[in-house]
Amino acid sequence: LAVLIVVYGTLTISRNMVWGDSVLLWKDTVEKAPRSGLAWAGLTNAYRERGDLFLSAEAAEKGLAIDPNSYFIRVNLGRTYQLLGKTDQAITEYEMALRIDPGRAAIWNDLAILYSQKGDLEHTEIYLKKAAEEWGDQPNIHYNLAVVLAGRQKLAEAREEFIRAIRLYPGYLQARYELGETLEKLGRPDEADEQYREIIRISSSGADHWSSVLGQDRRLAKMIVQKAAQRLARNSRSK
Numbered sequence: 001l002a003v004l005i006v007v008y009g010t011l012t013i014s015r016n017m018v019w020g021d022s023v024l025l026w027k028d029t030v031e032k033a034p035r036s037g038l039a040w041a042g043l044t045n046a047y048r049e050r051g052d053l054f055l056s057a058e059a060a061e062k063g064l065a066i067d068p069n070s071y072f073i074r075v076n077l078g079r080t081y082q083l084l085g086k087t088d089q090a091i092t093e094y095e096m097a098l099r100i101d102p103g104r105a106a107i108w109n110d111l112a113i114l115y116s117q118k119g120d121l122e123h124t125e126i127y128l129k130k131a132a133e134e135w136g137d138q139p140n141i142h143y144n145l146a147v148v149l150a151g152r153q154k155l156a157e158a159r160e161e162f163i164r165a166i167r168l169y170p171g172y173l174q175a176r177y178e179l180g181e182t183l184e185k186l187g188r189p190d191e192a193d194e195q196y197r198e199i200i201r202i203s204s205s206g207a208d209h210w211s212s213v214l215g216q217d218r219r220l221a222k223m224i225v226q227k228a229a230q231r232l233a234r235n236s237r238s239k
Contacts, residue, residue, distance in 0.1 A: 022046040037063060037070030044076040048083065056080040071101045078107065087114050105134040109141065116148070124148050132161070139168040143175045150182055158182050173199050173224045180231065193235055196228040 026043035033039045040063025047056035060077035063070060078093035091114050094107045112127035128145040135141055146161035162179035166172050180195035203225045 023050055023052075035066055037067035037073055039063075040066065041070060041072035041076050044073060044080065048076065048080050053080055053084050057084070069100050071097050071104065074100065075104075075107060078110070082110065082114065087117055090114055091118075105130065108134065112144070121148055121152050125152065136164075137168060139165040139172055139175070142168070143172065143178075146175070146182075147178065150178070155182055155186050159186065171202050173202065173221050177224050177228055180228070189235055193232055196232045196235075199225055199228040200232075 023043070023046045026039065026046045029036070029039045030043055040059060044056050044060040044063065047053070047059055057077060057080050060073050060080065063073045064077070067073065074093045074097035078090045078097065081087075081090035081093060091111065094111050094114070097107060098104065108127045108131040112124045112131060115121075115123040115127065125145070125148050128141065128148060131141050132138075132145050142161045142165040146158045146165065149155075149158035149161060159179065159182050162175050162182060165175040166179065169175075176195045176199050180192040180199075183189070183192035183195065203221060
């Protein structure tokens, strides 16, 4: 009985060590199911989360040699390449994943970011529009799409996307300011001034409306308020 207690106690400690470390867990899974694409995808992800990016890429390549049509290995390898700054390779893996399973929407925003980094605004717009259709309740996606549309001189479309972002977050000061700039370019200065005035009103209300919007902190908010006031003063002088 004492021997059995020692043996089973040792086995329990060993299994707890495996379950307590995601890399060990997935390595153990790969050893037991070496032809499972999901197992290799899990190991790829575990290495990436631990910061071992080269081991993550190596695990993905081994998995793809066994299961080249694994959506999850392709996506996880794409994310690893993205962190490694290998933009073209990341795009290739994400687009391969979409060819394997076109219905998956999770990587459209990632692809938009990668194409934006390459300066390819046409593909950035395509993928942001897909993301906006899928996640219509995300103001930052509508804002990002509006910025790209404005950069491509599609000002009327940009205006609509800025408005959608603001409807979802009325305190989205950056979206309001860039909507104001877009309205000025469209020859609608009075509407632009309305946005600048609203920025100042929101900022003086004492509520941190902007605090829950990604990328919009107090320093940025103060800068936007100052720029809005300058625009209002300039537009007033020009009338």
